[in-house]
Each structure stands twice: as structure tokens, then as C-alpha cells.
Amino acid sequence: MPADTPPLLSMRGIDKSFPGVHALRGVDLSLAHGEVLALLGENGAGKSTLMKVLAGVYPPDAGRILLAGAEVRFRTPQQARRAGVAVIHQELNLIPALTGCENIFLGQEGSAGLVSRGAEARAAAALLARLGLSVPLHVPCRRLTVAQQQIVEIAKALLHDARIIVMDEPTAALTPLETRQLFRIVGELKARGLGIVYISHRLEEIFQVADRIAVLRDGANVRDCATAAVDRPALIEMMVGRALTEEYPRRVPRIGPPRLVAEGLVRGRAVRGVSLEVRRGEVLAVTGLVGSGRTETARLIFGADRPEAGRVLLDGRALRVRGPRDAIRAGIALLPEDRKTEGLVLAHALRDNFALPNLSWLSRLGFVRRRLERERYAEYASRLRVRAPAPTERARNLSGGNQQKLVLAKWLARRCNVLLFDEPTRGIDVGARYEIYRLINDLAAEGKAILMISSDLPEVLGMADRILVMHEGRITGEITDARRADQRQIMELAVRGAEEAA
């Protein structure tokens, strides 16, 4: 590309403040045609705010945005979309009840308000064909996989003549196979001259997909360079502001007798006879493809769903769990996969969220002991380094990492002996991740039994003492010496499970 053509996107000196927070301090960002730019930074570094400014959600306090050399001012997201900026959020924005086709054309149904189904279907199919993809377009979106929904979103963006696509954590809920397919699509979009801003906490992906890397920290540019010019440790140091000597803290496991034993758990097609045990002081990782029944198994142990068969033993005694209340009383905690919908009451104060599972011991005769509650919250919030303006702040105003720490805090205060972590670091930045890992190690060292569900294979390998691989509701493989395993070994177990099932 000749040097004198203006870049596809140029954001200059973007400044944005919220009351109490200076979110962006004169940030610059540029993006060329056919380029994939990885936007990196810890939670709270300003990535989302910058992208919201680009997408017309927030007006910038200062700074200019140029699209192909022409200055633009977006007042609404609609204006940004019309100008060719599409954002694919982590939480996909499709309407579950509508079909893929209807979602793609939503808002573009033609001027007369009449819908021409045939023409739409043909146009959508042609669009996907050009990308070399096929997705069932005539079933409601809620029945599509996350990867398929993403493709629908991408198709929607292309139909709106998007020139810039922002992808926010696109692989968070994808299997490795689906991730590879996504990268192929990204390559296709590149070839068509689109610019892509790629946001992810998974650094290994960055090296695979990005041409250039821009790092933000505390709302300011830290570095902007070609991907080839940096390596992983350097990248982490740029994001965190200090060198992390290791991503996974070391621990000498002291593993005792079995603590949690599940025998023959069955529920529908999701869990078809799962038996497992977690020992004192052990970190057991359960991995496998999304939908393999990992989360469902944890929910059965916790009593969130009722098992059709099977039983759970804690320290050798059979548990009678009719609901989470019983499990909690017995000393089992579940840190759910989706902390926003299952872990926290977002509209409520941090302290109220913290107290919720602990009210039985934070009260006397049904009355909340408010001083005790204040003290305990302060204790655990500082121990876990929850960064928040005040205990009365609403949970929704915290970053993902701090929200996860809050969920952790409420269960730690409960002093549970078995902790079920479901994707404990999804969407969480490197720095906060490290703190959560250290905490998991501390808990194991105290003799608690930890069951950690994760799709992040480096994390599984870095943290677990033992690994179970699940596929279609069954345990299909076990790696007893996790320290010496590698990613290929896990993938082989998962795939072999798939082949055996087929």
C-alpha cells in the first residue's frame, strides 16, 4: 500500500473521563486496510472504553477520529455502524428467537416494512459462501453454537458494509477447532481489505492472528509494534507494568485422602454417568470441548440441578443435596462460569454480594450483624485485593477480574472444603489471573479439594495436579501426571473421545 494513502482508521489523542475515572488519556490508534491489530491491556486499561468511543457509544471528551482520512463524529452507535464500524461483542447481540437469516437482516428489512424471505435467504447464503462458510440459517439462533452465532454476527457486519470489525474476546467460548476456523475467517476478511481490531486475553492467539500489537495501560498508549517484534514475556510486562517471572505460581502438592467423591452422576444427555474423586490438597482440572458436560457435572455436585442417578460423598459420608443450600451447608462452593448472571447480583452493593452466602453466620436471630459484616468484608476484600471505590459500590461497576475476586471472597469467607471453579479466569487479565492462581494454590495447600473446569489448556497444564477430559457427558481420559503432560496429549484424548463416540 502506498505510503501516502491515509490509514483506514486513525484515532488521535482520544480523551475520556467518567466521574472519578480518567479512562482514556490522549490515546492514539491506527489501523490499516487488511490489518489485524491486537488491542491489549489489563482489565480497566481502557480497551473497552476506546472501542466504545469508536463505536459511537461514548462521545470522546477530546480527540479526533478519522476514517480513511475523513474526520467523523459519531453521536450514536447507528451512525458508527453506517460508517462501517462493526463491533462483535463477547456477549453476542443476536436475538435468540429469530433465525440466523432474520438476525442478519434485522434493521435492514427494506423500506416498505415488508420482508422478502426468499431474497434475504439467497443474499445471506451467497455472503457466507463467499467466506467459504456454511451455517444453518433457518433455525432460531439459540440453537446455534457460539461459533455459529459468531459467524452470523460477522455476516451481519459484512452486510452492513463494515470496513472495520472489532472483535471483543471472540474465542472465549470457542473450542480449539472453532478457534482455528475463526482465524481462517479473519484471514479471509483481511484479504478483502477489512481492518480488524482483535481484543483477547489469550496471548498465544495474538501471536497467531495479529499483524500488529497496541498495548494500553491505565488509559494511555504503552507500545505499538509489529507482532514479530515482541515475545510473550515482553508482552506481559508491557501490560502489567512489571515482569511476571512465571504465569503459573509454583506449588508443591501435598495430596491427602479423597475428599469429594462423585459416583455415577447422570442427568439427561448432558451427564451420562460421571464418577470422579478430588483429594485433599489436590487441584483436579476437568477439560474438554464446550458442551461436553463439565459445567453440568459441577452443577450436579453442587445441587444446582438434580441428578437422575448417582451420589456424592464428602469426606466419606454420603450427602443428601436437594439444592445449593444443602451443598453450601456441607461445605461445597461453586464459582459459576458466568459470574454476571450466576455469581453476582450486579445491581447490589459489593458488601451485600459478599454477605449473601454468609448471612447464616453473619446474623443473630435473623438480624444481620452489620458491624461483623463490615469487618469481614473489609478483611476479605483486602486479602483478595478487590479494587473498588467503596463497599457500597454496585457490583456491575467492577472490572471482570475484580468481580471474580468478589465471587471468590464470598466463598472463601464461607470456609468451604470443596471448591468447584468453572472457568475461573475467563475474560480476566494477566495480573488478576496470577492472583487467582495463587489463591487456588493457597486453598489447595490448606487441604481443600479443588475442581477446576477450564478450556484454557495452558492454564490446565500450569495449574492442575491431575486432568480429566470429558466428551459428550462422559469422562474420556485421565492424565495423572499433569506436570509432564502437554496440550497435544489433552487434545488427543478429547478427539479420541469424539472418534469413539462417533
Added chain:
Amino acid sequence: MTRKQAIRRGLVGLANYGMLPVLVLLCLLFSVQTITEQQPEGAAAGRALAAAILARTPPRPRVAAFVQAHEADAALVQALAAGLEAAGGELVATARGDAAEAARVIEAAAAAGTPLAALACTRATAAWPAVRAAARDHPTLGDPPVVTPPGYLWPQFLMPANIRNVANSISIIAIIAIGMTLVIITGGIDLSVGSVIALAAVLATLLIRDGIALGPLRLLGGSLEATPATMIAASLVAVAVCGLVGLASGALITVFRLPAFIVTLAMMLIARGTAKDLTQSESVYQIPPAYTWLGGQSSLGGIPNAVLLMLLLYAAAWVLMHRTVLGRYLYAVGGNAEAARLSGVPVTRVLLFAYFLCGLLAGVGGIVMASRTKSGSATYGEMYELYAIAAVVVGGTSISGGEGSILGTLIGAFIIAVIETGMNLTHVPAERQPIVLGGVILGAVLLDRFKQWAWRRRAAPAD
């Protein structure tokens, strides 16, 4: 800051303070609009009258007073006499009763031949012909002036009687709005409370009139001769039945996962229908006058019993919501039921409690209503569920659950009452009043929206 921003910031500020400033503003508005000349009464009138007489007559005046035969005027005479005596004067004659009595007193004074310094009257007695003609007909009296207590300017709205009236008129809706607040905070709704009021009133009055007999044993009843114990028992039974109605709604909503809107809509029809069926659509009035103790004119220190009951219930509800584990659970269930369940909150039991209490309080509202009217009728409480919801929403409780406050509801209820009585005092036609009320409800919801904007703008964005 642009003008637009300033307006927005003002609205946001207002929203954050809740609706209390709105209530204060409304009271001020109606106070200014209803400033009129007020007539003092009772002892205050007596003192004012004595002062007025002493100011315009020679020292040590001899005065005759003309008053009506009620308590307030008796107090007036007493204070007047005391005031005059303190200055060396004397109340030589007092006419209590009607114009004829006044004429007799004047005749007697004239016959005695002693001149009077003044004729002390109230606004009412000054108009009696005998008083007006006294000086002309009886020269021996010495042409005494007719003196009445001087009036003063004061808002009609802020008269104690009016404030009592505002509080009394809203007490029933305010009581049922407590239960409604709880239910709405859990993310539900209860449309049946208006009908449950009628059910409670009808049940209580029927039980007092006809009673229940268990074989030869007559447990309740007694019609006009019913004892207080019978009346209390009948009322409690009625309230308990209403609690069961709420519990039934709650059970259908939680066990079968039916939408609260539909379940309580059906319950609304069932409760109203039952009340109509029990009374054959006729009013039940054969109950002792003593039954009006709760909702009638009886009061403690000037506060009517119904208002006192309302205040007590609000205090109890505040403690429940803000100091107890159950209160926390109610908020948590409304904020995020699934997260609450996974945190060990007994969601079903919490919801059952909310609907049970809502029915119970609607029952209490029905008893107050029956007591106020000394009768039970299947038509009671129509539309009350909507007024209760309005009070809750105007009070700042989010209709989507998880947020809200019990004191906000009390303020909301008072805003509705103040607007209604204020409009009556300022002679807004009754036909037009609902329009204003509707506008206020919309305004409250808009304020809530501004509050949420404020949040989103304040929120530190999470990456």
C-alpha cells in the same frame, strides 16, 4: 456546561434524592395556593378574643359572651374569662346555646341596667339577630360593640385537620403498598390486593353479624351485640384468610413457575367473586358501632388509629427490609434469582413469604376499611391495587425488582394523597384529577430512568 447538560444534571440530582423533595415541593405549592383567613377555635380563640376586647374597651371591662353549646366554645369561654380577669375585667354573663338563649341573656342584662363594655362572640353567634340588635334595642347596655376573634392568614392545606385527613385518606393504600413493595422488590407483582380488601371486609363483617357455629357452640357472631373479643377474632380470621390467598398465589408462582401477573390477575377475580357471592352483592352493616375504633375517629394524641397502625407497620417493614436476613434475601431474589439460589438463598420460601405478607397486609387494609365504614361490601378496594403499585413506583422502587425502599413507598403514597386532597382544596374538578395523577406516575418513572442514566455514565467501564 450547556443548558441541556444543566437540566439533565438537575434531574439526575433530583432522582438521587428520591421523591422526598417532590413531596415537599407539592406541599409548598398547595400551601401557597390555599392561604386563606383562618378562624381560631377553642382556647386559642378565647385568648385572642380577650386580647381584642381589652385593646378596644376602657379598663376593667364587663363583658357578656355568646357561644354555641359545643366543646370548642366551652373552652373559648373559659379562656376568655381567664383573660379578662387577668386584666381586671369580668365576664358577667354567658349565653350558651342558640339565638333564643342569647336573647334571654341580653334581656336580663338590660333589665339589670348595667352597661356592658363588649359582646364577645364567635363568627357564628355574631350573626344571631338578638346579638346584632342588642345595642339598638337596649340603650341601657351602653352601646357595646360586638367583638369576634380576629382571623389570621394560614394555608388551609397546613391545617391540622387537613393533614390528618391526608394521612387518614391514604392509610389503607399505604398499608397494602407495604406488601406490594416487598413483592415488587422480589421482581413480582400482586394485582389481587384490591379484591382481597373486599374479601377481608366482607369476611370480617359477616363473621361479626352471623358468626360461626360449631354444632351447638357459637364461636363468634352476635350482630349488633357482638363483644370486642368477637370483633377482634373475626378480624383476625379474615386477615388470616387473606394471608392464605397470598400464599396460594405465591405457591402457584413458585411451584408451577407461572407468571405473577397472570396468577394474581386470576386471584383478583376469584377474591372479588367470592366477596360478591358471600354478600349477594349487598352491604353488610349489622355490626356494633364500637367496630369503628380502628378506622374511625378514634385517635391517640391527635393521630387517628389507622394512621398510627400504618406508621407502625412501616417501621416494622423498614426493620425487616434493612436489618434482617430475610430482607436481604428479598432484595437478592429480585436482583438475580439464579445468583441468589446458587448462593444458598431459599428462593421459593422467600417468594412465598412475600406473597403471604402481601395478602396479609391487604387483609389488614380491608379491616381498616370495614371499620371506617362500619360495614363490609364486595365493592371495596376497587382499583386499589393500581394505586398501591403507583405508590410503590412513585416511591422509586424498580418494577424489575431488586431495588427499592419501603420509606420511598410511604413517600409515594403521601405524594398521591397530597395531590388528591390538594386538588380538592384548590377546586380542581374531580374529572380532571386522574389526569394529573397519571402525569405524576409517568414523571416518577422518568426520574427513575434518569437515575439509571446517571449510573451508566458514572460506571467505570469494565474492559
